[in-house]
Amino acid sequence: MHSYGDEVSEESAREANTEPAASDDEEYSRRGFMEAAGAAGAAGAATGLAGCLDSLGGDDSSGSGEPDFLWWTMRGYVPAEQEAIEEAAAGFEDYSDDPVNLTTNVITWDSVFEQWSSSISGQNTPNVSEMANEHAVDFGNEGVVRENTDLYEQYDDWYETPSIWGQYEDEFWGFPWFIEIRHLYANTSVLDDAGVGSMPETWAELISAAQDVQGAEGDAFGFGTGAARDGATGQAVYSTATQNGAQWYDYDEDAGEWQVTMDDGAALFAHLWYASFQEAWDVTPGGWSGMTNTEIEQLYNDNRIGFMLNTGDAARTMAENGGELFENTELVMTPEGANGERTSFMGGSCLSAFTQEFTQHDSGNDFSMDFIEYMTIPETMNEYWPDATPTFLPVREGQEEIEPYTENNTDIPDEWIQVRLDQASDSKRYGITGGGRAAPFLGSLEGDTDSYSIAISGILGSGNDPKQAIVDQANQVRQELNEQVDYEVPENTEEPSLDDAPDMVQDWITGDGDAPQIWNPYE
DSSP states (O other), X not given: OOOTTOOOOHHHHHHHSSSOOOOTTOOOOHHHHHHHHHXXXXXXXXXXXXXXXXXXXXXXXXXXXXOEEEEEEOOOSSHHHHHHHHXXXXXXXHHSSSOOEEEEEEOOHHHHHHHHHHHHHTXXXXXXXXXXXXXXXXXXXXXXXXXXXXXXXXXXXXXXXXTTTTEETTEEOSEEEEEEEOEEEEEHHHHHHTTOOSOOSBHHHHHHHHHHHXXXXXXXXXXXXXXXXXXXXXXXXXXXXXXXXXXXXXXXXXXXXXEEOTTSHHHHHHHHHHHXXXXXXXXXXXXXXXXXXXXXXXHHHTTOEEEEEEOTHHHXXXXXXXXXXXXXXXXXXXXXXXXXXXXXXXXXXEEEEBOTTTBSSOOOHHHHHHHHHHHHSHHHHHHHHHHHTTTOBOSBGGGGGSTTTSSOOSSSOHHHHHHHHHHHTSEEOTTHHHHTSOOTTHHHHHHHTTTTTHHHHHHHHSOOOHHHHHHHHHHHHHHHHHTTSSSOOOOOOSOOOGGXXXXXXXXXHHTOTTSOOOOOTTO
């Protein structure tokens, strides 16, 4: 996750497909941010904070005399998607039982954190804003946004991870809007040249096929996904780690306390397994340790990678461009891990209502809840979902009944849409999955650790000792966690051992059976 006030490129935001990761040289402080925002509230108007919001996506109401309503979305990266969402949102004026004048402002992820901060300080926020549920929980804990439990509980068909994404202290904060997942891209032209005739269903099968690509004539590589220190890399590491029994966090129900598990035996195995694509199986491009998803995607587009783990944006671009790459690409679910599951990382966004004390327009809380419901009912979603395909995916089963799932009205192949839909219900999110709930500190921790990519990037790029790398990352998390909770999470002084890795991964450690042996610098 991103830290408030950090600035990154839109390209980085598009890679992560939720919001950008924090810059390396800035430190997030949720308490400091919220305290500063609260202190500046009364002074904001006098110092011009409120006034400057017009240039940051503020009021451009029509002056109709009807109550004004403002919402912010970050959906500005794809013109057709943006236009469809804006048109659908405008329909709220006719849908609402009471007159309302709605304004949509498109904000970019690389500036929204600064704008949230300024608008809260000036008590000049939008009525509703797109954000991640971690942000909604964070803001809700400080009284800046309101809970939406009643609206959430009108539905009982949520996918597993969205069902707990905004849960905090028996309330739900932020209403899940859409999710975005990773899956496998297979370049059949490259695979055919290497004699690979079938799509892998397990990671062992993928590694074998990737080695065939690597050994064939030509300059193609077997496998690629992000390996640089950034949000996309951390997401890929986490989703594959969950397939091997790691979780990063645990939550003690009886004590009401969070525990950090990202330096246990399962986490050590998960990092060694990920590093093995370079260190043991030799199927990644040279310089992989510094590559982002964008660089991997370019190699794939140049027919130089057999398999790529990436988000849905690459599929959209291929469909728009057509040509041989489009014809030669198959989408495949994430390969099955040691736990028997084909898990993907879950990104996405929610819609969250700011409390009336902070909003620029005093249109009333009912309008906010009505708008959130309006934007997420099937009738409205049918108006913009086709243009948001394949990025947008449902958050609950009932939304599978909208187009393009019932009738494909897009340029995306049926098979691609079905693979992404199948993958959507089997997706995990760091912090949320391990703890089984949300917490106000999760957004800051994800931001300060570049989505927990610090350890793996150090292992791959700087030759850091894996055991020490994951202990250092985990202790950084513990230190920051201790600044935000009223109990002590003790620092770990012991290195993890593969002896404590789950039984399900032991064949990967020994190289027995069908599993290729992982890189183990401790043998």
